[in-house]
Amino acid sequence: MKKAKKVFSAVLASAMALSLLAGCGAGAAKGGSDTFKIGAIGPLTGAAAAYGNAVVNGAQIAVDEINAAGGINGYQIEYKSEDDELNAEKSVNAYNTLKDWGMQILVGSTTSACSIAVSENTKNDNMFQLTPSGSAEDCVKYDNVFRVCFSDPNQGIASAQYISDHNLATKVGIIYDNSDVYSSGIYQKFAQESEGKNYEIVSAEAYTQDNNTDFSVQLQKAKDAGADLVFLPIYYSDAALILTQANTMGYAPTFFGVDGMDGILTVENFDTSLAEGLMLLTPFAADATDDLTVNFVKQYNDKFGETPNQFAADAYDAVYIIKAAIEKAGVTPDKSTSEICDAVKAAMLEIEAKGLTSQKMTWEASGEPNKEPKAVVIKGGTYVSAE
């Protein structure tokens, strides 16, 4: 009871402090700000540091480009990023820090759980939030939040479209993890979307996390059914085992994965030649030869000394999408955060954006993007654009 009281009073105190700060922020914004203040949040340290740094760096490149080209509607962008260490509470702290600084639009958070936690606050503050890579369904449950990447289940739809559009197969086998919501969610959407497509699902076999060593039956069934493509909506650790076992039994269909497959080349001691020809749905291939990608990869390499991944590309696109929406809405930075949010939110449904991750993106009011799926294929131990 005593503890509950303590917690309650702490909540009250912080609420009071927050309302004070919010007052200040709004006042400052009304007082004739002449720059758009965009913040970004991601895990810059810790287990997912590679994701967070990519997002922050990718957004930085876009901001620098836009500012050099004259800004948005003539207004420069001020940009600041904060670390959340892959922790939902720290992500909210990072959000509050950025809000104190005067942030008007948020690019973030990078990961799903953090993005969901922060969206509770952006909802209350009515701040526009665009997550580059939060793929869980709940990330965009509020109407002020949009995303650049596909949602988890929508990867199933996108995969079905891609396989059909590119005539990759006539008979498809599926192996999925029934004990994992990510995997079974993608599988269900994939199966639904496959109805009436130019291929047929000939086997759909599940496994569970307690039963993920022996895949001989699942593979044998796909082989017996004559599947020439096996769809693997699973994480790369199980997939590495499936590829090895398929190889020992002399079965060589096309394997097709989604973003969980990203990382298969990093499994220690894994014979990467087994992954040769593996396709995976990912929005960005660093070796693509279009001007936009080439320019982005070069700048990223020059500034940060590494090749950008899909997270960097999503964030880069996110900043340009915000620019397009602001231009469409015609808002100016001296408006309050809430006014900017309402205008940008409406504009998101009208714009058509082009970026690194897609030639053409439009948005639903639900916050989900509509875009062409892109895939890469593994050749010579690296990702190569499948087109």
Next chain:
Amino acid sequence: MSFLTYLINGLSLGSIYAIIALGYTMVYGIAKMLNFAHGDFIMVGCYIIFSVSAALSGNSVVGIIVAIVLCTVLGVTTEFVAYRPLRGAASPLAVLITAIGVSYLLENIALLIYGADIKSFTSVVNWEGLSFAGGELKIQGVTIVTIAISVVILIALQLFINKTKQGQAMLAASEDKGAAALMGINVNRTIALTFAIGSALAAVAGALLCSAYPSLSPYTGAMPGIKAFVAAVLGGIGSIPGAMIGGLVLGIVEILSKTYISSQLSDAIVFGILVIVLLVKPTGILGKQIQEKV
């Protein structure tokens, strides 16, 4: 033809369960305790082979020998440090809980050293295997080797227990520790020897498990360990041929139920069969009903 393929896959899985179950049943039969850490001894064995092979650029023979030696040391040490002091404890639960504790300890140490990322294990069996009916039916080398090794181990253990003095001492200690001690048998040393053999078997099982299913993580041994325990109980825990039969039955049932019933329900069916067998024959397939003499 595909039925034969599935049957062979079942035999392959079953013979790995059998080797693990042999270690379980050996320790249970003689020390009368369930070593729940047995599955994790397997995992330790795999990591040792993985590390040594990597250090010696792929020489897995040395890796296996080092793993057998170190696993034996680990088994004997665990017995000495964690199990022996509890042997006289009022409740047999104490040592059971300790075994679960050792299991978690080993898993977490592996997590600390190697991390949670899976590692791909290079098979220690380089033989392609046999191919029949123009490649329609393939038996992998690792399957044949696993079955052969499990049979060899079975025969060797039977001979050891029935024909040697140490083996007879084990039997005596298993029947009555107190009486065996009075007959001049060093019970502690006998049980330590049992653990040494059981843990050495774990290293061999690890090498074969990871060769057939080449993915290595700190939890690699956990589920096969539990399944092998089920196999040992199914065959009659304490009985060495029983472990072999139980393992093979379990492997074949698992693969065939995955194939012909449902890939999601196979575990439910496997454990369901265990329940039925225990209801019909509580001592397992080859278990002996031992009458308590009053």
